[in-house]
Amino acid sequence: MAQGPTITTIAERAGVSIASVSRVLNGLPTRQETVRKVMAAAEELGYVRNAVARSLKSRRTHQVAFAMADVGNPAYLAMLREIQPVLKAAGYRLVLHSTGAVVADEIDVLHSLGERYVDGMIMVPLRVTEAHLQMLGAARAPVVVIGSVPEGTPVDNVRADSRTGVRLAVDHLHALGRRRIALVNGPTDTVPGAARGAAYREALAELGLPYDEELVEIGDFYRAEGGRAVAALLNRVSDVDALMCANDLIALGALDVLRAAGKRVPEDVAVVGMDDTDLAAASWPSLTSVSLGSAERGRVAAELLLDRLQDGEHEPRVVTVPPRLVVRASTTPEPPATRGRSRDGRSTEGGGTS
Amino acid sequence: MAQGPTITTIAERAGVSIASVSRVLNGLPTRQETVRKVMAAAEELGYVRNAVARSLKSRRTHQVAFAMADVGNPAYLAMLREIQPVLKAAGYRLVLHSTGAVVADEIDVLHSLGERYVDGMIMVPLRVTEAHLQMLGAARAPVVVIGSVPEGTPVDNVRADSRTGVRLAVDHLHALGRRRIALVNGPTDTVPGAARGAAYREALAELGLPYDEELVEIGDFYRAEGGRAVAALLNRVSDVDALMCANDLIALGALDVLRAAGKRVPEDVAVVGMDDTDLAAASWPSLTSVSLGSAERGRVAAELLLDRLQDGEHEPRVVTVPPRLVVRASTTPEPPATRGRSRDGRSTEGGGTS
DNA sequence: TTGTATGCGTTATCAT
DNA sequence: ATGATAACGCATACAA
Numbered sequence: 001m002a003q004g005p006t007i008t009t010i011a012e013r014a015g016v017s018i019a020s021v022s023r024v025l026n027g028l029p030t031r032q033e034t035v036r037k038v039m040a041a042a043e044e045l046g047y048v049r050n051a052v053a054r055s056l057k058s059r060r061t062h063q064v065a066f067a068m069a070d071v072g073n074p075a076y077l078a079m080l081r082e083i084q085p086v087l088k089a090a091g092y093r094l095v096l097h098s099t100g101a102v103v104a105d106e107i108d109v110l111h112s113l114g115e116r117y118v119d120g121m122i123m124v125p126l127r128v129t130e131a132h133l134q135m136l137g138a139a140r141a142p143v144v145v146i147g148s149v150p151e152g153t154p155v156d157n158v159r160a161d162s163r164t165g166v167r168l169a170v171d172h173l174h175a176l177g178r179r180r181i182a183l184v185n186g187p188t189d190t191v192p193g194a195a196r197g198a199a200y201r202e203a204l205a206e207l208g209l210p211y212d213e214e215l216v217e218i219g220d221f222y223r224a225e226g227g228r229a230v231a232a233l234l235n236r237v238s239d240v241d242a243l244m245c246a247n248d249l250i251a252l253g254a255l256d257v258l259r260a261a262g263k264r265v266p267e268d269v270a271v272v273g274m275d276d277t278d279l280a281a282a283s284w285p286s287l288t289s290v291s292l293g294s295a296e297r298g299r300v301a302a303e304l305l306l307d308r309l310q311d312g313e314h315e316p317r318v319v320t321v322p323p324r325l326v327v328r329a330s331t332t333p334e335p336p337a338t339r340g341r342s343r344d345g346r347s348t349e350g351g352g353t354s
Numbered sequence: 355m356a357q358g359p360t361i362t363t364i365a366e367r368a369g370v371s372i373a374s375v376s377r378v379l380n381g382l383p384t385r386q387e388t389v390r391k392v393m394a395a396a397e398e399l400g401y402v403r404n405a406v407a408r409s410l411k412s413r414r415t416h417q418v419a420f421a422m423a424d425v426g427n428p429a430y431l432a433m434l435r436e437i438q439p440v441l442k443a444a445g446y447r448l449v450l451h452s453t454g455a456v457v458a459d460e461i462d463v464l465h466s467l468g469e470r471y472v473d474g475m476i477m478v479p480l481r482v483t484e485a486h487l488q489m490l491g492a493a494r495a496p497v498v499v500i501g502s503v504p505e506g507t508p509v510d511n512v513r514a515d516s517r518t519g520v521r522l523a524v525d526h527l528h529a530l531g532r533r534r535i536a537l538v539n540g541p542t543d544t545v546p547g548a549a550r551g552a553a554y555r556e557a558l559a560e561l562g563l564p565y566d567e568e569l570v571e572i573g574d575f576y577r578a579e580g581g582r583a584v585a586a587l588l589n590r591v592s593d594v595d596a597l598m599c600a601n602d603l604i605a606l607g608a609l610d611v612l613r614a615a616g617k618r619v620p621e622d623v624a625v626v627g628m629d630d631t632d633l634a635a636a637s638w639p640s641l642t643s644v645s646l647g648s649a650e651r652g653r654v655a656a657e658l659l660l661d662r663l664q665d666g667e668h669e670p671r672v673v674t675v676p677p678r679l680v681v682r683a684s685t686t687p688e689p690p691a692t693r694g695r696s697r698d699g700r701s702t703e704g705g706g707t708s
Numbered sequence: 709t710t711g712t713a714t715g716c717g718t719t720a721t722c723a724t
Numbered sequence: 725a726t727g728a729t730a731a732c733g734c735a736t737a738c739a740a
Contacts, residue, residue, distance in 0.1 A: 004468060004470070004494050006716095006717055006718090007717070007718070008717080016726080016727085017726065017727045017728070018717090018718085018727090018728095019719090019720085019726070019727060019728075019729090020725085020726060020727075022718065022719060022720085023719095023725090023726085025718095026719080029725075030725070030726085031725055031726085034725080034726080046468075046492065048465065048466075048468030048469055048470075048494075049469060049717090049718085050469060050470050050716090050717050050718075051469035051470060051471040052406060052409045052410045052415065052470055052471060052716090052717080052718095053410050053716070053717030053718045053719090053732090054717080054718055054719080055406045055471075055718090055732095056406045056407050056410050056716090056717080056718075056719095056732050056733070056734090057717080057718045057719045057720085057731080057732055058718080058719075058732090059732080061406065061471075063449070063471075071431075071434055071435050071438050072435045074632075077425075077431060080425055080450075081425050081426045084425050084450060084452050085452070088452065093449050093450075093451075093471070094449065094450045095417070095447050095448065095449050095450075096434075096438060096447075096448045096449075096450055097447075098438050098439070098442065100439075111402065112402075114358060114400075114402030115402055115403060115404060115405035116358070116402075116404050116405060116406055117405040117406060117409075117415075117417075117447070138400065140358050140402075252636060278428075278632075278633060279632060279633065279636045282606060282633045282636045282637045282638070283636045283637070283638060284636070284637060284638030284639060284640060285638060286638060360732095360733055360734085361733070361734065361735095362733080370710080370711085371710065371711045371712075372711090372733090372734080372735095373710070373711060373712080373713095373735085373736080374709085374710060374711075375734095376734065376735055376736080377709090377710085377735095377736095379734095380735080383709075384709070384710085385709055385710085388709080388710080403733090403734085404732090404733055404734070406732090406733080406734095407716090407732070407733035407734045407735090408733080408734060408735080409716095409734095410715095410716050410717070410718090410732090410733080410734075411715080411716055411733080411734050411735050411736090412716090412734085412735080413716080
């Protein structure tokens, strides 16, 4: 923990100037003899380059931030898992920001971009307020937003298509003969909540099914709250034969409640989740879920950011990642071969140490 | 994205010296008039303090690193979820390192500590080699290791007790009348693999059960590999009535294979996992699992690190977190009230955006 | 109270 | 090829 050696220390030890040391360390043309002396001194002293000083001079930190509402959210984790290796491969460190679903914190994080401790940022805003847009417009480093921002916002933008996603799910349920399809949504003042609510309504209309507001229940994006919402719904309407849940956690809560109520899934009530998290493949029964491409959105966002970090200026890009319906046991008793998709084994070694 | 203003810019604008600007910005005693001028200028220019320059001067980055094998591992994620808020509350940013289970990369990460882009580090090494110990001894910033390091290593140390953990599980299975209890382990050259292997043997001995090496199968800590290992095991021995799996992913793989083989869980074969990840509560059937306190280890590690970042020097501390058996359906048809523990609803809002 | 000047550890631009 | 020196943006000891 001692005061580490600097290029000055090395210069003295090697009997050369700090300029020469710097040159050797950066591989610039130098006489063999000098190289030898410097390398030897650096080796002996256990020299390690100071990243902070280097950043001050070079104006690059080789760090990138990833900001989302909650590290505990499996959808964000799926993004994180993709973002991390992409950035690492390009020589960037990843700084994590968990804003706790508080708008002020998200603004704060954007503000902190000005501190220049990162070269750029990937952000998944929960809501997109006027303040967000203002900060994004004034950002002093490149930002990639996962989610939707209005045209003209000067940031790259990776979108999911939850409209199509919801339609895939509702169509699927309809094709299975379900006609009383309820929506269990999260708060409608969030971006995903609003989008999914509207998409549900549209999907019904396209199928010629009536929109019955009795069939819509608003809770929160958590398992317990999802369960409560479903309980309330079942208490109100008795003939529900399918539940479209706004995310997987809500769907898991639904399964809990349905089981407790003695309803069979999918025979009595079919259940569809959203985000296709790890929990969906593992659940009981396994959960049909709409993948909104969390992983791919993360990967694309990382690539867009890297691209911009290198190229610098060009027009903002918008990429939309298509959704995909993953059918499992919660809608069909005999799910197709997809069961326990192979990517389930992708992660993890060493579940803790002794 | 313009060249941001610095204290020099502000000084000119306000007609004062950079020293005065710095004083105002840091709340040092200054004349009201000056304060006003500086604040006004800073406001107009949208000044944000440069964190890099500040760090170079103050020798503190207000960043902390968390290094583990794989961001995709739920056990590490559980730690991450606890570490993040603790550090955030103390004003530290979190830098993530995923070493990909490669020893050389772990050494690399320890080496990079010398670059001083972080004030300290929390690391979960997969193996603890001589190189690790050497780097830890020479570290130029405080390190907290989650896992076990030998006495005398100058770092704080948060341990799990997988020995007791395995015993809890084996005792549980024994109490349920199981006598042919197999171990499905990961590589025995990893810290957790070795510990769990030894603990299994001990637990059997204490119960007076014979150690039968036919009952031990080595695979890897993944779902697919776990499944393969179990398949091989079942193919070799026909009277297995319980599986002790070295982590939850292996256990999930076991459930897959048992189901495919037409075995009932837990009637024919009881299954226990380890780490008690989110997947355990969600699985089908829900999985009895030994919690090694991943979350708590993470929290404790963060607290130890913060403590050392403030206090500076004191004796290395060792904290051991006790394990806990969480009984679910995979060992008892009628699991206790623990089903779907309440913390399941803790995370997540907004499963992606449209 | 305020300004001048120095240093944090590097990189880069000059001369030499 | 090498050395002296100036920046990078900030904080601070010292002088005024």
